[in-house]
Amino acid sequence: MNAVTEPHHPYYIPRPSPYPIVLSAALFLLGLGAALRVNALAAGWWALGLGALLFAYVLFRWFGEVIGESRAGLYRAQEDRAFRWGMLWFITSEVVFFASLFGVLFYERNIAVPWLASFNAAHTSWAPFSPWPHFTAHWPNSGPAGTPFEVVNPWGIPALNTLLLLSSGVTVTWAHAGLRAGRRLQLKAGLLLTVALGLTFLGFQAHEFAEAYRDLGLTLHSGVYGATFFILTGFHGLHVTVGAIMLSAILVRAWKGDFTPEHHFAFEAASWYWHFVDVVWLLLFVFVYWL
Amino acid sequence: MSAVNPAIEHLHEPHHDAPPRGITRWLYATNHKDIGVMYLVFGVLMFFVGGLLAELIRSELLTPTMRVLSPEAYNQVITIHGLVMVFAAVMPITTGFANYLIPLMIGAPDMALPRLNNWGFWLLPAAAILLVLPWGLKLLGIGTGTIDTGWTMYAPLSIQAGPGADFAFVAVLLLGLSSTMASINILVTIAQQRAPGMSWLKLPVFVWSWVVTALLLIAVFPALMAGCVMQIADRHFGTHFFSAAGGGDPVLWEHIFWFFGHPEVYILLLPTTGILPHILATFARKPMYGYKAQVYSFVAIGVMSIIVWAHHMFTSGLPAGVEIYFMLSTMAISIPVAVLFFCWFGTIWRGSMTFETPMLFALGYIVLFGIGGLTGLVLSDAAADQQYHNTYFLVAHFHYALFGGPIMGIFAGLYYYLPKMTGRMYSETLGRWHFWLTLIAFNVVFMPQFLLGIAGMPRRIPDYALQFAPLNMVSSIGAFLLGATQLLFLYNLARTVFGTAGAPASARVWEGSSGLEFTLPSPPPFHTFSTPPVIE
Numbered sequence: 001m002n003a004v005t006e007p008h009h010p011y012y013i014p015r016p017s018p019y020p021i022v023l024s025a026a027l028f029l030l031g032l033g034a035a036l037r038v039n040a041l042a043a044g045w046w047a048l049g050l051g052a053l054l055f056a057y058v059l060f061r062w063f064g065e066v067i068g069e070s071r072a073g074l075y076r077a078q079e080d081r082a083f084r085w086g087m088l089w090f091i092t093s094e095v096v097f098f099a100s101l102f103g104v105l106f107y108e109r110n111i112a113v114p115w116l117a118s119f120n121a122a123h124t125s126w127a128p129f130s131p132w133p134h135f136t137a138h139w140p141n142s143g144p145a146g147t148p149f150e151v152v153n154p155w156g157i158p159a160l161n162t163l164l165l166l167s168s169g170v171t172v173t174w175a176h177a178g179l180r181a182g183r184r185l186q187l188k189a190g191l192l193l194t195v196a197l198g199l200t201f202l203g204f205q206a207h208e209f210a211e212a213y214r215d216l217g218l219t220l221h222s223g224v225y226g227a228t229f230f231i232l233t234g235f236h237g238l239h240v241t242v243g244a245i246m247l248s249a250i251l252v253r254a255w256k257g258d259f260t261p262e263h264h265f266a267f268e269a270a271s272w273y274w275h276f277v278d279v280v281w282l283l284l285f286v287f288v289y290w291l
Numbered sequence: 292m293s294a295v296n297p298a299i300e301h302l303h304e305p306h307h308d309a310p311p312r313g314i315t316r317w318l319y320a321t322n323h324k325d326i327g328v329m330y331l332v333f334g335v336l337m338f339f340v341g342g343l344l345a346e347l348i349r350s351e352l353l354t355p356t357m358r359v360l361s362p363e364a365y366n367q368v369i370t371i372h373g374l375v376m377v378f379a380a381v382m383p384i385t386t387g388f389a390n391y392l393i394p395l396m397i398g399a400p401d402m403a404l405p406r407l408n409n410w411g412f413w414l415l416p417a418a419a420i421l422l423v424l425p426w427g428l429k430l431l432g433i434g435t436g437t438i439d440t441g442w443t444m445y446a447p448l449s450i451q452a453g454p455g456a457d458f459a460f461v462a463v464l465l466l467g468l469s470s471t472m473a474s475i476n477i478l479v480t481i482a483q484q485r486a487p488g489m490s491w492l493k494l495p496v497f498v499w500s501w502v503v504t505a506l507l508l509i510a511v512f513p514a515l516m517a518g519c520v521m522q523i524a525d526r527h528f529g530t531h532f533f534s535a536a537g538g539g540d541p542v543l544w545e546h547i548f549w550f551f552g553h554p555e556v557y558i559l560l561l562p563t564t565g566i567l568p569h570i571l572a573t574f575a576r577k578p579m580y581g582y583k584a585q586v587y588s589f590v591a592i593g594v595m596s597i598i599v600w601a602h603h604m605f606t607s608g609l610p611a612g613v614e615i616y617f618m619l620s621t622m623a624i625s626i627p628v629a630v631l632f633f634c635w636f637g638t639i640w641r642g643s644m645t646f647e648t649p650m651l652f653a654l655g656y657i658v659l660f661g662i663g664g665l666t667g668l669v670l671s672d673a674a675a676d677q678q679y680h681n682t683y684f685l686v687a688h689f690h691y692a693l694f695g696g697p698i699m700g701i702f703a704g705l706y707y708y709l710p711k712m713t714g715r716m717y718s719e720t721l722g723r724w725h726f727w728l729t730l731i732a733f734n735v736v737f738m739p740q741f742l743l744g745i746a747g748m749p750r751r752i753p754d755y756a757l758q759f760a761p762l763n764m765v766s767s768i769g770a771f772l773l774g775a776t777q778l779l780f781l782y783n784l785a786r787t788v789f790g791t792a793g794a795p796a797s798a799r800v801w802e803g804s805s806g807l808e809f810t811l812p813s814p815p816p817f818h819t820f821s822t823p824p825v826i827e
Contacts, residue, residue: 010821011400011484016311016319020410027468028417031461035421038527039454041433062406082403082483089475089509097513104521104532104543112540143531143538220529223537227530231521 012074019062026054067253070266080265087269091276094239098280101232105287108224113137116144142223149217149226154289157208161201162285165240168197169278172247172271180261184254191251194274198244205237232288239277246270310817321405322817323394326412328712330387331705333415337379338698339781342774344372349736349770351753352763365753366439367455371422373442374459377559378466379419381697385562386411386473388704389501391712393477395808395815396495398486398824403479407472414469421462425455441751443552446533446544450525457526460519467516474505486807488826492586495806496579499586500565503593507554507561510597515551518544542607549600557596559693560660561589563700564631567653569806570707571635574650575642576803581634588634591627599624605676614673621671628664632657647801648722652703655730659695663688666741681751684744687737694733702729702780709784710800714814715793721783728776735769 029051037044069075075083117137119130127133132144140151152158175190209230212218220230250270253259259267310316310325320326347368351359360368390408394401402408425437435453438444449456481494481502494502522544524530531537533544572579579585601609601617609617635657644650666688670676679685702725710716739762744750748759755763787793796813807826811819 013401013818014321014405016315016321017406017409018315018319020406021318021413023410024413024417027414027465028420031417031421031465032424034523035454035457035461038457038523039434078483082479085479085482086404086407086475089478090471093471093475093509093513096510097517100514100517100547103514104517104547107543107546108532108539112543113538115540116535116538141538143534143536145536146531146538220524221531221537223531224539227521227524227532227537227539231524231530231532 009076009078012069012076012079014065014069017062017065019058019065022054022058023062026051026058029054063249067258067266070263071258075263075265080263083265083269087272091272094276098232098235098283101228101235102283102287105228105232108228109139109141112224113139113141113143140225142225146223147217147221149219149222150215151218151225152208152212152216152289154285157204158285158289161204162281164197164201164204165278165281168194168201169275171197172274176267176271179254179259179264179267182261187259188251188254191247191254195244195247195251198240198247198274202237202240202244205233205240209233229288232284236277236280236284239273239280243270243274243277246273320409321401323390323402323405323408324712324815324817326402326405326408327387327389327391329412330383330390330415333412334380334382334384334387335781335784337375337383337419338381339777341372341375341380342777344368344375346770346774348372349767352755353767354764355755355757355760357754360753362753363436363439366441366751367426367437369751370438370441370459374422374438374462375419376693377442377555378463379415379422381559381693381701382470383415384701384705385504385559385697386470388497388562388566388708389473389477389504392708392808393480393498393501394484395811395819396498396806397481397484397489398807398820398826399480399484400818400821400823401484402476403484404476408476411469411472411476414465414472418462418465418469421458421465425453425458428454443548444522444544445548446522446525446541449522449544450533457523460522463519464516467512467519470508470512474508477501477505478509486820486823486826492583493826496568496582496585497562497565500561500589503589504558504561507558507593507596511551511554514547518547518551521547542604542609545604545607546601549603550597553600553603554593554596556692557592559697561592563656563697563704564589566700566704566707567635567656568638569804570649570653570703571638573707573801573803573805574647574653575639575644577638577642579634580637580640581630584630585634588627588630592624595620595624595627602671602673602676605673606680618671618673622668625664625668625671632661647706648717648719648726649703649707651723651726652699652706655726656696656699656703659691659699659730659733661695663690663692663695667692679744681749682744683740683748683750686750687740687744690737690740694737699729702726705784707801709787710793710796711808711813711815713787713793714796714812715787715791716796717783717787717793721779721786725776725779725783728779729773732769732773732776736766736773737769739763739766739769 029047031051033044033046033048033051035044037048114137116132117135118124120127120133120135135144140149142149171190171193175187175194178184178186178190218226218229220226222229247270250267253266258264310322311319317325317329320329347360348365351357351365390402393399423437425434428434429436434455437455438449438452438459440449440452440456444456444459481498485494521530521532525532525534531539533539533541535541568579568585599617599620601613602621605614605617646654666684670679670685670688706717706722743759743762743766746759748755798812799809800813801809807820807824808815810824
């Protein structure tokens with residue numbers, strides 16, 4: 001245990017804080033709004049709007065409080081370790097989330113579709129009674145009742161996006177090196193580049209979705225292929241958005257003179273998250289777009 | 292287990308020690324004891340809500356023909372009964388124990404991330420409101436009431452269900468967020484906040500049970516959250532994850548649900564298997580038997596619980612090879628569970644036992660959960676399961692496993708730690724009445740259901756054939772007794788918490804108790820172990 005060798009500081013226990021319960025209320029409103037909205041109830045918009053406002057406000061205030069505490073020097077080695085492990089476990093839960101989505105992709109592609117087609121196998125006694133006699137197992141696939149569609153060419157926008165995200169992983173690491181060496185300009189330039197690359201990625205992704213809907217006939221309605229394609233790329237895009245917001249906040253803080261070469265956990269947390277989103281993209285590129 | 296330095300210094304800064312005044316003490320809490328108490332209060336409250344729904348179910352089943360509920364309402368009641376008991380009663384109570392006890396047991400000043408801790412708690416009421424809100428909306432003429440698919444929310448029924456299903460899926464998303472945050476906090480606390488000298492293999496067994504529980508929650512709950520998003524997408528955005536028309540597969544939902552759902556059984560169970568050995572050792576006045584064996588069993592159960600899920604799906608039409616794998620792996624998980632039983636028996640073997648209420652509930656746990664476990668082995672046989680699966684045999688089995696296990700364990704833990712938390716003893720007489728009536732009534736409710744199941748009575752159906760009438764009446768009368776008995780518990784609880792009738796509790800509370808938490812006064816001061824104790 002490290003604690004034995006350190007001089008003892010009382011662990012910092014924050015004062016009672018209104019933000020956790022208000023954040024829960026915001027999420028309640030967002031959940032309520034979503035549930036009402038998908039059932040075409042107009043009150044859903046009000047709940048969603050109010051929830052979103054409250055959500056943004058409380059995150060702003062809560063993180064503001066934490067930044068204030070950090071500047072006041074309340075976080076020492078033990079608090080720092082707690083934050084690090086907290087972030088790592090959070091990313092672990094995100095890994096499980098994406099692993100489940102990939103699991104769904106593999107299940108649909110390698111088990112569900114061949115299983116459906118097996119009803120047509122000529123050597124079986126039930127083949128004449130198959131409800132979908134012309135259905136064969138192949139991928140991409142929109143199912144026995146699906147409509148035709150085309151897939152996105154992996155070597156167009158997706159390959160470019162891969163390049164963009166990988167570069168952004170490099171620039172954020174370059175920014176970190178600058179921070180650690182006390183080169184503030186490198187820190188800010190690196191962060192700015194990273195956010196810019198992330199936003200460019202998102203722009204291309206939005207363009208790709210629009211093209212898929214307009215020209216390729218690839219939509220949420222395109223059977224299992226459309227469903228797995230959009231849920232994987234969509235949730236990844238959402239995570240890129242969150243990561244870009246996090247890095248922008250870090251950029252603003254860097255501009256205001258926060259972070260020292262030794263003490264910059266918030267920067268590291270955002271960059272870990274960014275690298276995680278990067279790795280997910282690589283898997284997406286291989287398993288969703290390419291293979 | 293861990294020898295405590297008698298010269299522990301309790302350093303408290305007096306101006307910090309008084310809890311904040313007023314309602315904000317609870318709403319804005321950052322203190323692990325206050326948050327723990329809120330979890331416990333919420334869980335107990337929802338236990339009574341879930342219990343009330345159970346009484347409705349048994350009222351309907353008291354006699355054949357529909358009398359109390361419409362078939363639609365019956366489906367909604369059984370669904371919400373399941374969801375409330377699992378997510379809003381048992382899980383919050385075990386998490387409450389974790390929040391209250393883990394810092395005391397490892398000599399930490401608080402949980403590592405106090406604000407996150409409070410956020411995790413306040414997501415629970417939000418989720419619970421969302422779950423039952425559709426009943427309120429129905430009164431306003433909107434929708435058809437709550438989700439009515441059964442707590443497993445199987446597709447394609449869930450895709451066709453009314454708006455209540457959307458509220459349930461959103462509620463599960465909030466519950467998942469809550470559990471994930473609570474688990475992160477618990478893991479970080481155990482890894483980072485231990486007092487000097489409190490090495491991993493000196494951690495109390497209860498703390499170990501939560502290491503595995505929290506890891507399991509992080510490993511499986513995000514999968515269910517992903518599944519809930521897919522359900523909503525299938526319901527409203529035209530996707531075909533669970534629909535064969537688009538190449539999808541309703542069985543996929545079953546895989547997702549049970550990949551979460553089977554570990555969930557152990558998430559409910561493990562924290563109480565962690566409390567149990569402490570209670571057995573205290574009242575047998577012997578050291579705990581097989582500490583390491585129990586810890587390794589927890590880890591083995593945790594790992595194995597992730598790879599046995601499809602035994603819930605033997606009647607879903609899986610290939611035979613898959614069924615055989617899941618049958619054998621399921622049977623194998625009974626080995627580490629049997630090791631736990633062996634350690635419990637080893638702990639009380641030739642002990643100087645006394646039978647205070649916590650001990651009674653702990654022994655009742657061993658008996659009832661034993662029945663639940665053994666009937667689980669019967670069901671794990673894929674061939675036999677075809678006969679039992681959709682009958683009351685299964686209902687009886689999992690109530691022996693989940694009431695006989697977690698809820699008996701929760702009662703044992705509440706009686707065991709109540710004097711520590713409140714500083715006053717509960718009424719032992721009332722406690723014993725509560726135990727014996729619960730034990731008898733529980734068996735009267737669920738033993739007949741084994742017989743009904745073997746005779747072929749299907750589960751989840753609000754009406755039944757005449758030959759099932761006598762045993763159903765016995766079961767329902769037992770349920771009314773079981774419900775009424777819990778009011779004794781509520782009275783005893785209120786009397787101890789708010790009244791002054793109970794005798795003051797000493798720091799050790801029980802003659803045979805050991806552990807850091809029993810070196811503190813009862814009730815413990817608002818802040819404890821601001822300076823860590825030294826463990827030899």
